[in-house]
Amino acid sequence: MKYEIGSRIRKYREMQGLSQTELAERIKVSSARLSNWEQGIHRPNADIIAKICQALDISPSELLDVQISTDTLNEQERKLITAYRDKPELQEAVNILLGINN
Numbered sequence: 192m193k194y195e196i197g198s199r200i201r202k203y204r205e206m207q208g209l210s211q212t213e214l215a216e217r218i219k220v221s222s223a224r225l226s227n228w229e230q231g232i233h234r235p236n237a238d239i240i241a242k243i244c245q246a247l248d249i250s251p252s253e254l255l256d257v258q259i260s261t262d263t264l265n266e267q268e269r270k271l272i273t274a275y276r277d278k279p280e281l282q283e284a285v286n287i288l289l290g291i292n293n
Contacts, residue, residue, distance in 0.1 A: 193231035193232075194228075194231045194232075194233070194234040195231070195256070196228065196231075196234050196235070196240075196254065196255065197228045197229040197230055197231040197232075197234070198229070198231070199253075199254055199255075199256060200214075200225075200228055200229055200235075200243060200247075200254070201229045203247045203249050203253070203254065204229075204247060206247075207247055207248070209247075211225050211226055211229070214243075214246060214247070217242075217246040218239060218242040218243055218246050219242070220239065240254060240255070
């Protein structure tokens, strides 16, 4: 199985003008390990993904090629959330009505 994340690591590394050795040093792994990721032989774990994102100044969504829509709420839902936030004195009652007691 060839892992897809490797090509994205390479893409963003090259966009930053970094060699494999330079990126490996920044995230404290061997160049061989980084090379294996970029070739798709292995993939980094979640802790390393965070370090890669920091070193390359990219978001995890970019590295993982996950499109997260921040606009999934319709207008009515946005109004409800705004009203809820603006009325802290009613939040407990709303939570009870919705069955989401803490």
